[in-house]
Amino acid sequence: MPAELHVRGSVSIPETELAWRFSRSSGPGGQNVNKTSTAAELSYDVAGSPSLPEHYRQRALERLSGRLVRGVLTIRAEEYRSQARNRDAARERLASVLSDAIAPPPKKRVPKKVPRGINERRLENKKRRADVKRARSRRWD
Template sequence: MGSGPLTITETLAIPDDELVERFVRASGAGGQNVNKVATAVELRFDIAHSPSLPDALRERLLARADRRLTDEGVMVIDAQRFRTQDRNRQDARERLAAFIADALHVPRPRIATRPSRAAKARRLDAKRGRGDIKRSRAKKTDWE
C-alpha cells in the first residue's frame, strides 16, 4: 500500500501485499471534517494464511483470545485516534507490529512444585498456634 514491508524484527517482516488497508470515515467528534474525509483506517492481516510467519508464531497468534481476531484468522485493527489518514495508518501498522512482536516471546512452561516437609510442618505449627490462641479466648465455664 505504499510504505514498504512492516518490519517486526531484523529477521521478520511482513510484505505490503499481505496487508489490506481500507479508509473509512471516523466516528466521534471532528466538526465538519469528520463527515467528508475518510481518515480512519481498517487494517486487515490474514494470520492464518500468511506465508511470512513461522508456523510456531502463527499458532501462538491464532491461539490468543483477542476480539480483533476473526474466526477465519484475520486480524482487524481499526485506527481512528488521529485526525490525519497518514497518522492513523501508521498507528494501525505499529499496533499490528506490537501484537506480533508480543507473540514472539515464548512463555516458559510452568514446572509444578511441592511444599517441602519443613514448610508443611511450619504451616501445621502455625495452625496449631492459632487454634491455641482462639481456645484461650473462649469463656471458661465451671465444668471445664
C-alpha cells in the same frame, strides 16, 4: 513509511501484503469528521501470507482463530484525528498482535515440593491462632 513491518525476530511483513481501507471516524473532531476519512482499517491475510514461515503461520491461525474471518486479521484504528496517526496505530497494533500470536509457548511449570520447614511453620501458626481463639472463648464461660 517503512517498506516492511517488523513483527518478531527475523519475521517481517512487506507493505504489499497489507490492505488498507479508510472511512469516517466516530468521536470528537468537530466539522472535520464530516468531511475526512480518518479511521484506518488494516487487513492482513494470515492464512495466505508467503512471508510467515509455516510453523509461525499455524501457530498464529490457532491462537487468533477467534479474530480471523476466512484467515484475514483486521485491525481498526480511529482513536486519533488524523489518518496518518491512525495508520501508525494500526500498524503497531498488528505487529503486537502477530508478535504475541507467533511467540513460543511458555515453558511448563514444574511444581516443587513445599519445604518441610515452611509447612511446619504454617501448622505452628495455625495452632497458635487456634489457642488464642480458644482462650478467648473460655474466658466468658
